[in-house]
Amino acid sequence: MGLFDRLRPGRRSRADGQAADLKYLREWTAQRTGVEAFIEPKTTVTELTVVLVASDGEWTRRRVGGEAGARRLSGVLQTPVYDVQKVGYPQRMRDFDARRRIERRRELREELEEG
Numbered sequence: 001m002g003l004f005d006r007l008r009p010g011r012r013s014r015a016d017g018q019a020a021d022l023k024y025l026r027e028w029t030a031q032r033t034g035v036e037a038f039i040e041p042k043t044t045v046t047e048l049t050v051v052l053v054a055s056d057g058e059w060t061r062r063r064v065g066g067e068a069g070a071r072r073l074s075g076v077l078q079t080p081v082y083d084v085q086k087v088g089y090p091q092r093m094r095d096f097d098a099r100r101r102i103e104r105r106r107e108l109r110e111e112l113e114e115g
Helices: 014-030 066-077 091-114
Strands: 036-040 049-053 059-063 081-083
Touching (some): 014 066, 036 066, 049 066, 066 081
Parallel strands (some): 036 081
Antiparallel strands (some): 036 049
16 A cells, blocks of 8 residues: 555555455355366466355455465355365356356347346
């Protein structure tokens, strides 16, 4: 954070962003069953992230402050944690995405037929 960043309106510090992400992930996990965490590696475009996947395949992704942050998050949320490079993404996540694509296409087709 720069010297004058605190004085700019509407700017959040990294700690504020992490606290908001943790709150979101806690709420997301509490509202779903069978949640597991999958650590995604850092790339040239993104920081290390964690993907939480529920038993129905619904998922969410957030930055968590590196691998140590992901492991701590897993402890806080009481979820198992896996390395996506070793185990891959769960099939239920891919199935969920496929269902969502079908639903979006169906909605679009219905909108086009109405208008």
